[in-house]
Amino acid sequence: MAPENQQSTQPSPRDNAMMLGALGILAYAASMMTHEALGHGGYCLALGGHNVMLTGWADGCSVHPPGIEAAGPAVQFGAGLLVWLVLHRLSPGAARLRYFFWLYMVFNLLVSSGYVAFSGVTDFGDAAVIISGLHAHIVWRGVLILFGVVVYFLSMRATALEFKRFAGLDDGSRRLFRLVWIPYVTAGAFACCAGxxxxxxxxxxxxxxxAASSFGGGLGMLWLPDMQRGMAVSAPAPSVYLSWSAAWAVAAAVVVVAFLFFIGPGLK
Incomplete structure (x- = not known):
């Protein structure tokens, strides 16, 4: 009888909250550098220019090659699709790595598609610049809004499915919500402090x-626990919880310092 009593008093497994926040910061920072440095910055270099400014939310090029506005969102979205494929090749036991890549996929797909809709609503941003010279401008703004909303919803479906694969057999509401709201809030607070x-x-x-690229673009994350409940996956993996990792924590600390002292203020 004693062993049974002892087993009943053991605490249930739980994800480390600081680890969830650290991985959220890393994924968000990587996503924004994919957009700005790899997308806009890489396109600038490929067409003979050089980067004159870089922050987490803007990149300056010495020239203005056609198509540079589309390069950032396109590369960011493409990276999200690529990571979607990578996720299926990772071991179920590599919980922290799988969760980081999942968050990176979430930020890439949601921020890039949300940015298109945001540009249509506000007439500001990369997509707004692309349609600025087109006739029937208000119609094109409507196209951006519709296209962005549709792709955003489809991106939520894709990320919810991968969320289902990651959570495995654990369908507890509290745990699932922690897996999205902790990185969402942490990444948003980090972004606003750097901004x-x-x-x-x-x-x-x-x-x-x-704020728009984190709290705004990532807002759909908060609905993923509910969205994934009706989805079916073949052979769901057993639940693996995210424990503390000094290596991942150090990586997050380095990124925080880099953003607060260099990338946030702006590199020239």
Whole structure:
């Protein structure tokens, strides 16, 4: 009887909250650098220019080659699709790596597609620049909104399915919500703090872009636990919880320092 009593008093397994937040920061930072540095910056270099400015939410090129506005969202979205394929090749036991790649996929797909809809609504941003010279401008803004919303919803479906694969047999509401709201809030707070230090654009603009790309673009994350419940996956994996990792924590700390002191203020 004693062993049974002892077993009943053992605490249930739980994900380390600090690890969830650290991986959220890493995934968000990687996503924004994919958009700005690899997308806009890489396109700039490929067409003979050089980068004159880089922050987490803008990139400056010495020339203005056609198509550079589309390069950022396109590369970011493409990276999200690529990671979707990578996720299926990772071992179920590599919980932290799988969760990081899943978050990176979420931010890439949701932020890039949400940005298109945001550009249509506000007439600001990369997609808005692309349609700025087109006739029937209001119609094209409507196209951006419709296209962005549809792709955003499809992206939520794709990321919800992978969320189902990651969570495995654990369908507990509390755990699933922790897996999305902790990285969502942590990444958003991190982005706004870094944006507040920006020196390359207006103070309000920088914070607004940081908030829009994190709290705004990632908002769909909070609905993924409910969305995944009706989905079926073949051979669901056993639940693997995310424990503390000094290596991942150090990586997150390095990224925080880099953003707060260099990338957030702006590199020139």
């Amino acid at each position: 507040a230090l920006n020196r390359t654009m207006g103070h309000g603009t920088a914070i607004g872009l940081a």
